[in-house]
Amino acid sequence: MSVQKPGQSSPLEERAGFFISAEREGACGAEDGVGHRRLVLLRADVLASDSRLKEAIGMFTAALRDERVRPEQLSTLVGSILRNFQKQAEERAPLGRESCARGSEPSEFDCPACRRFLGEPVTVACGHSYCRGCLQQGLLSKCKVCDEELETKPADFRLNVLLTGLVEKWFPEDIKQTKTVAEAEGLLSSRRFRQAVSLASELLESDSSNVRLRMCRAEAYHGLQCYDRALDDWTACLSVAPSLQGYFCKAKVLQEMGRLDESLQLFLQCLAVDESFQQAKQEVEGILHGLLSPTCGSIAGAGRDSTQKPSTQLLPETQQVLGQTSCVQKLSRPESLERSGLNRAHSLRVYGLGGAEKEGLKRVCSAPQLGDQEKGTLLKRKLSGTEAWPGLPSCHGNKHKRQGETATVAPMVTEETKVHRTVPRHLLDPTDFECSLCMRLFYAPVTTPCGHTFCKSCLQRCLDHSPQCPLCKESLKVYLARRTYSSTRLLENIIRQYLPQEYSGRHRLYTEETKELSDLQRSVPIFVCTMAYPTVPCPLHVFEPRYRLMVRRCMETGTRQFGMCIHDARKGFADYGCMLHIRSVHYLPDGRSVVDTIGGKRFHVLSRSMRDGYCTAHVEYLQDQRVVDEGELARLQELYDQVYSQARVWFHTLENRFRNQILQHFGPMPEREDDIQAPPNGPACCWWLLAVLPVDPRYQLSLLSMTTLKERLVKIQHILTYLQNTHSP
Incomplete structure (x- = not known):
């Protein structure tokens, strides 16, 4: 890894310098200014990547003023803010995130997402089970346990029949409670909000500790735009059973109320724990887009219909940061984070400042006396202050920090999840x-x-x-x-x-069955199809169910081998064959597969049997007899050289179309070998010739069964001579 020397510019600084130079020199040469605006946006991305937020915000503001920028184009800015948030969290509580992850593990019969009883279990593709309600909300993009992508659709939310029957049998009281909640959630899903509130409130009178009912009522209040009541219910739920989904929903309520600063904090809290939380990321992008945009007044006033209006009294800290209070809409100190149990002082440090700077974030863009450029400048002061975020002072007046809170997110262990259900x-x-x-x-x-x-x-x-x-x-x-x-x-x-x-x-x-299937001598699986030879490739198209099973077992046991024999009308398959080694398997969508194999050892069948529809055999393996006498070995080498030369002549005299077909299916002719007795089955060119020569399979089988190289070479020489004489003019 390269080390940056003192005084040396970083790659990001060099890129930023390039964009600045290009901007000054008019590198794009676009008369309509499109190139200039594009450079401004690119420069903003580079500055945000380098955590130079003060300059980046200015560039993004300029880009939003000069051209239409989509919220998702602020992804780099969001990522930079999130990195600083996480850095601050690790500095204050190095084990906070890990302990949160460990504490959030559900018990045996709890949903991994909401940590409530798994009354309606749905098993997803990765094998983990969730309650149907969590999947229907659509807030899960990845599995909370294994981090695998969840590609579920509403039609896929089928209950696990076996698990549903088991939990109904073992935990009837919990199931009864689940069904009552499901009734209220059914009213909610059909947008019958008043009936849902009425039923949930009635059920909560007898079961006030039911968090799921309270969450249902909170969503119903949200649908009725009763934001204060929805916020109270979400705060109560999160104090008992914190969850990312719960914080997200509470943030949405705060956003509807116009309390963008608090909602932005909660969205970032969610992203700090789960960076793949796309809905939270999109909300952060949208809020920042609205705050930086010259037309952000509409977003800042999103909560004007709310029953809770912001106060007009500025905090002393905010007055000190803003410098002039008369030109900025005054704010009230948000208290919802204190009620929810989140560490507000720590969450505000994501901006590199204390709580006062954060308080001024929401209403900067709605100040009527400020121009667009002044708004961007003021927002830069609030989000950045200086370029070195970690070194900035935090708000010392925050009572949570005085109490010594260190966790980034409230611990995920609650009284409800401590209930350990066991099977009766x-x-x-x-x-x-x-x-x-x-x-x-x-x-x-x-x-x-x-x-x-x-x-x-x-x-x-x-x-x-x-x-x-x-x-x-x-x-x-x-x-x-x-x-x-x-x-x-x-x-x-x-x-x-x-x-x-x-x-x-x-x-x-x-284990015993697997061991038996792995015995490649007494129980060799046999593929009855075509001739196969040592060292020669043999691609196969597997479509019969019995051979699908056979190939799958070869892969699962790890042997990756099976025998290949030609058909025999009397015995079922021939007495001699060749082992094939599986190099790769390509499965087709309908279950068929293309198996790439190459020939291995030859064998002689001693006995035959069947297993699950395919043939098996007890075999003994063959290899060529070695020649000890030096004179005989020299004559054998001379015969081999003659056959090899004769084979090359025959191959090159073939028509191009035949030669190309051979090269496509069997590859080029193997090179001449110096030690013809080194391979246990003799030189590879002999088997390649047997595979490509137009010879009856029965004759090929007789050559496959031979254990003397001399006899095999003589037979091949006779075949080559016959073919050359037949096709000679």
């Missing part, structure tokens, strides 16, 4: 965990999009025959094309924890 032993029945296909205990259980659960291997075998669910017959073509058969984590954990003996026996049985 008297209700535990091993038969509840049997696969409906193999009638054995689940092993690597996977759940289909339609909500049914099977052993992974059982489901794959069914999909080899038909792309439909074995139970409900719903089409699984899309699921088959993805080929992401992730185990249902919750179900697998329950089996391991509560049925350890049954799981141990099932695992032992699986």
